[in-house]
Amino acid sequence: MRGRRISIACEDCQVKGISKFSGLCAEDLNKINYNKSCTAYKKGQIIFHEDTRPLGVFCINKGRLKVYKTGDDGKDQIIQVAKSGDMVGYRAMIGEDLYPVTAEALEDVQVCFVPKSEFLRLMEESTDFSKMLLKEACHELSMMTEMLTNLAQKTVRERLAVSLLMLKDIYIDEENPVEPAEINMTREDLANIVGTATETIIRLLHDFKEENLIKTNGRKIMVLDAQRLVKVGNIY
Amino acid sequence: MRGRRISIACEDCQVKGISKFSGLCAEDLNKINYNKSCTAYKKGQIIFHEDTRPLGVFCINKGRLKVYKTGDDGKDQIIQVAKSGDMVGYRAMIGEDLYPVTAEALEDVQVCFVPKSEFLRLMEESTDFSKMLLKEACHELSMMTEMLTNLAQKTVRERLAVSLLMLKDIYIDEENPVEPAEINMTREDLANIVGTATETIIRLLHDFKEENLIKTNGRKIMVLDAQRLVKVGNIY
DNA sequence: CGTAGGATTGAGGCTCTTCAAACGCGGTGG
DNA sequence: CCACCGCGTTTGAAGAGCCTCAATCCTACG
DSSP states (O other): OOOEEEOOOGGGOTTTTTSTTTTOOHHHHHHHHHHOEEEEEOTTOEEEOTTSOOOEEEEEEESOEEEEEEOTTSOEEEEEEEOTTOEESHHHHHHTOOOSSEEEESSSEEEEEEEHHHHHHHHHHOHHHHHHHHHHHHHHHHHHHHHHHHHHHSOHHHHHHHHHHHHHHHTOOSSSOOSSOEEOOOHHHHHHHHTSOHHHHHHHHHHHHHTTSEEEETTEEEESOHHHHHHHTTOO | OOOEEEOOOGGGOTTTTTSTTTTOOHHHHHHHHHHOEEEEEOTTOEEEOTTSOOOEEEEEEESOEEEEEEOTTSOEEEEEEEOTTOEESHHHHHHTOOOSSEEEESSSEEEEEEEHHHHHHHHHHOHHHHHHHHHHHHHHHHHHHHHHHHHHHSOHHHHHHHHHHHHHHHTOOSSSOOSSOEEOOOHHHHHHHHTSOHHHHHHHHHHHHHTTSEEEETTEEEESOHHHHHHHTTOO
16 A cells, blocks of 8 residues: 655645755755655555665654564664654765655555655755755764663663653644643554564553653553653653 | 884885775885885784874784773774785875774784874875775775664674684785684674673673674684674575 | 454573682793 | 783673564554
């Protein structure tokens, strides 16, 4: 089941100002607009799949998606939760690798697809764009280093605290920024971010609730005491 | 204790052909040669330290070094074992971050330092160089994704198998390529690659020895049956 | 109102960690 | 040249943390 084609104009895109394309001139933006295609995916639909060849990059216009790698035993490890304004799929395309990961809609999302040829042309013609990408990639490498160390050294309890702090920012609703943000994902997805079993997540969330660090409403999780969560996560 | 200044000429550098600078023209190579400074570090000496500002990049001429991040509890997580021809320290410099990691000599090493200004000039002037860096960074991001998933999903036994297979290539002695390569590092360093306790590594190495997957000579480890190690590591 | 998928709870067990102690090996100084 | 010293390695035992399996509960949705 593929997504449904929709129409979004770059020039009045809501994420124009924060996306990776924000530095481009009107002319370049027009070219992208002409060459891109936009798609609406329903929750659970796949945007791109592990071990396939990248044909372009995806810019999220609306909604959240998860980027994960499936292990040999079938368990998924979520590498990134991307939200509107984020660009996904560019690493493998530029690195000329197959996708090492799958991207799947966590909720109903709208995504713009910029084909490889157009993207490479942009990189060729705009040194600034290309520089921005390099800087971005290097910065992400620093972040991955941090994640790797966390995974190797922190306990599950600590990692859950870190993950909740990250998710609370991702789940801020820009149209209606209620405080605190409502983290709305399955316990299994949360477990696949933290790198543990679903049951362990449930038990730890129970503990956090008793310690008044969070509250829940159905599956939704609200961070009540970020300051103390920082301590629980041993973040300096 | 700082390293000792030495003199290495780019044009007759042994790693010229395999380093990241291999694509450069003679003119650029001369400029690097003029601006760089080379240093010999003894085993255990620090090349650069976590949380300091990058002032340039390092190209390894000879020897191996470990790149690690120190966790809150003082335990190190080794992110990379770099060998001659490898370039380290460029991610943070380009990403304009502080070093997220420390680089330390695993044995006596010779390293060339190319200052930031010179490196940035190269990036400005050579699109190819800059493109190569971007591609490299993106490719490394794919690798980090793989590492992250391994760490999250594989058992310690599986991860040790994966690590030994990686190390056996890094420890090939180019001057005297004996077969099998002799992996020569402390059990503690190995534990900090795999992300486990030193004692666990020792016990698992014992098991691997009984299963004829490896043999040891003092601290040195030789991989005997790479094929079967691949199976132990669940690598598809 | 029924159903399916997700959330929760409990029990049991296994992997891995931690702590403590003994052992070996390489380097150093007498 | 040899005895000693110190770091790294090895081994053992105990226990904590986390995982798995199974059963039950909840809830959103058709």
